[in-house]
Amino acid sequence: MGSETNTVRETLDAPQGAALDREYVLVTEFFSPDTASTGEYMTDVAVGLRARGLDLSVLTAQPHYHSGDHERQPRRTTVEGVPVERLRVPLLRTSTTARYLFDWVVFALAAFVHLLLDDAGEDREILFVSNPPILTAVVWAVCKLRGWEYTYILYDPYPHTLVTAGYIGEDNPIARLWYALNRRVYRDARGVITIGTQLRDLVVEEAGPGFDAAKLDVVDLWEDEDVLVPLAKADNPFSRRHGLVDPFVVLYSGNIGVMHDLGTLVRAAAAFEDEDVLFLVIGEGTEKRSCVELAARLGLDEGTVRFLPYQPLDALPYSLTSGDVSVVSKRDDMPEVSCKVYTSLAVGEPVLVVAPDASDEARIVRTHDAGQQCPPRDVEAVVEAVERWRSDSDLVERQGENARRAFERHYSKPRGVDAYYRSVTGVDPPAPEE
Template sequence: MWHHYHHDLDARIRLLIITQFYPPDYAATGQLIEELAIKLSQKEFKVHVFTGQPGYAFSTASAPKYEQIHQLSIQRSQISRFWSQRIRGKALNGLLFCLRAVLHIVRAAMHHDIAVLTTAPPYLPVLGYFARRLLGLRYICLVYDLYPDVAVRLGVLKPNHRLTQIWRWINCKVWGQAEQIIVLSSTIRDHIVENYGIPAHRISIIHSWTDPSLVIPRPKSDNWFAQRHGLDRTFTVLYSGNMGRCHDLETVMATAKLLRHEQVRFVFVGDGAKRSLCMQLAEDYGLQNCLFLPYQDKQDLPYSLTACDLSLVSLSRGMEGLLAPSKLYGCLAAGRPVAVICDDRSYLKDLVTEAECGEAFQQGDREGLAAFILHLMAHPQRVEAMGQAGRTYLEHHFTPDIIAEHYAQVICRSAGRSRRPQLLPSAAPQRQAVPVSDRLD
C-alpha cells in the first residue's frame, strides 16, 4: 500500500478530476466540469484535470496536451473516435480512455489528496476503487448517468444478463469504497438507495448550474441568432442540447404536427441519436415549422438560448432516477418559461412547480403541451412572468458560486479537512428517499 505524505493543514487540497470530456468538446458534462474546476481552483484547492481530446461533439479536433491556469492544470490524453455516435463505439472509446487513465492514476496518486471520478465513461469510477485499495487514494464518485440501469431501460442489456449483474455488483463495490457519491437529483439518489442498498447519508445531491452573468435574458429584437434564423417574427419553442435516446423527442414532434398550422416554430439545436429520427418525422409529417441546427459554440449560447419564447426539457419514459438533464439550468438563466416532459414523480416537475416557471407534461401528452404553447402565445405577460421567476430561482439556487461551495464542502469533508461553510441560499426542493416497501403501488 502506498501512502500519501501529509502536508501542512493550511496548504491547498490537491484534487484530481478525471473525466473523458472537457472543452473544447461540446459535451455538457465537460463544460460543467471546466466551470467547476475553475471555481474550485479559486478556493482552497489545487486542481488537476485528466481528460481526453475532443471526441463527443466538437468543431476543434485537438486541444493543447497541457494547460496551466493558476491553480488549475489540465492534461489531455489521446482519444479514439470509433463510431462515436453509436453505443458500441462510445463504449470502446470510453474503455480506451480508461486504460490511459489507469496509467495516469498510478503516476499521480501520491501527489493528490483525493480524486473525483465522473461516470463519463460509465465504468471510469472502477479505477477509483483500485486506486483506493492499492494506492491509498481517496475518491468521490460523480454520477451523471446511472449504468447499467440506463442500458437496461434502453433495451441494450437484459435485466438478468450476466453483464448486468456483474456491473451492478461492481457499482456496489465502487460506491462502498468511495468517500461520497454525488448525484444530480433526488430521484437518482432514491434509485441508488432503493436498488443498491447504499445509505442515503453517503449520497450528496448537488444540482448542475448555469452562470447567470453569461446567459442574460434579451429580447429577440436584440438577438442576432434569432434574427439570423427568422425567429424574431414567430413564437419559438426551443430544444437545445443532447438529442439522445434518453430524451423524449417523439412527444415534441407529435406536438409540432398538431401545431403545424399555427404561427409557432420548433427549433432543435444539438445532435444525438434521435436527431435523424426527428428530421425524418418532420419530413414524413410534411412539417414546415421545424428547424434543425448544430451545436453552438459556448460563446453563442447566450444568444441561442434566448432566441425563443419557450424552452423544452425532456426525459424518456422510465429514465427518471437514472439521469438528470443539465440543459434545464441554461433554460432558467435565459429567462424563458420551461415545459418539461417527464414522469409524474420527477424532480423536474417538483422544480418547475416550486419555481413557478413552467409546466410539466407526461410523455405522450402532445395535446397538453400544445395547449400550453397556445396559452403562452395568447398571454405574453405569462411568458415574461414565468421566465423571470425561473431566472430568479436559478440565481438563488444554481449559480456556479453556490454549487462550487457545495462541492467544496463535500470534497473537504471527504479529504478529512475541516472548513467553515459559507452561508448559502436554501436548497432546491428534494424528494425524500422512501424504501420500496413503504411505497404505494
C-alpha cells in the first residue's frame, strides 16, 4: 500500500483558507485513555491535527472499553493540547452484544442532542468515525439540520460486515434501509476517508453512480515508531517470563472474534505437537472459548498452543515482539484492513497473513516481501509456511527487516497524520509544533 494508495484530494469545495480557519469537532465514542484501537487512532489524529495548527476539539464518552479500569475523566479536559468534552451518559463496560448495542444507542443519541443544541455557527466541520455504526446516521442528520459540512472516517463498513457474517440478509429491510442511508452519507459528505483499496472500492460501489469519487481518500493506518521497535527475544522480559525465548513462536495478538480465522491457526498447531514450536494467542473476544475448546479436543497442551489475556498497555512493546512470526487473520469478504498488519510490520517480524489473496493485507506483505499469505481455512498452507520459516532463519531475518523498513517508509504515525491533514484541508501540513 504505502504511497501507492495514499491519494489525497487536490482541491476543496471551499477555499483553502476557509478550511484552515474553520472550527473542527471530532466525534468518536472512544478516545484516550481508552485502549480500543479506534480510540487510539482518533487520539493520534486529534493530537496530530491540533499540533499542525487546526482548531480541533473532541466530543467523546467516558472510558469504558474492555475492563473499564480507567479513572473517570473530567467532563471537560485537555489531552495533549486537544480540548476534550465527554458526554454525561451511562455507558457499560463492553462485553456482550446487548451492552454494545446499549452503548451505541446511548452515545449516538447523546451526541445528537449535544450537537443539535450547541451554539456554534455554520463555520464548523464535523469529523466522525464509523464506530459506533449508529453514529453515522446521527451525525449526518445533525449536520443537515445545522448546515455543517462533515468528513466521514470509515473503518468498519456496516451493514456490509453484518451481512457478510450472516447476521442479516442483504435483502433484509433493515439492511436495505441502511445501504440507502449510506448512499446519502457518502454523497453529502465533504470528504470520506477510509483505509485500503478494498474498502475504497466498496464505498464507490455502495455510493452508486452519483458519488464523486474525487472526495474519497485512502489513508493507511499506522503505529507509533517510537513505541513499537524490534526486540530480540533474548532481551525481551516478556519472552523470558513466559518461556518464549527458545521455541519458535507464532504469535497472534488482538481481538478473537467471528471475523478472524483463528481455528485454522489452532488446527495447524497440531502438526507441530512434538516439535519446539509454540502458537501463542494473546487477547479476548467472542470466539476465544471456541478456540480454547478446539485446542482441547485436538489434545494440544500449552507447549503447543497457549492462550493469554490482553496485556497491559505498558507491556505491549514486549508482548508484541515476543514472536518469531506475527499473524494477521481475517475471514473471506472482509474489506476493512486489519490494524494488526501495521503492528506486525512495526515490530519487524515476518507476517503470516491468513486472508484471501486479494486482501490488502496480502498485498502489503507481498509488495514488501515481508511475509506470506495463506487462504482462510487452508491448514496445510499455514503448516508449510511455518515450517519454511522455522527451517530458514535467514528468511525470517530478511523478511523481518523488510517489514520494519516498509513500516518506517510508509506506515509511521507522522505520515498517517500528515495524510489526514491533507485530506481535511487540501494543503500540505506545516511542521508539527513543538
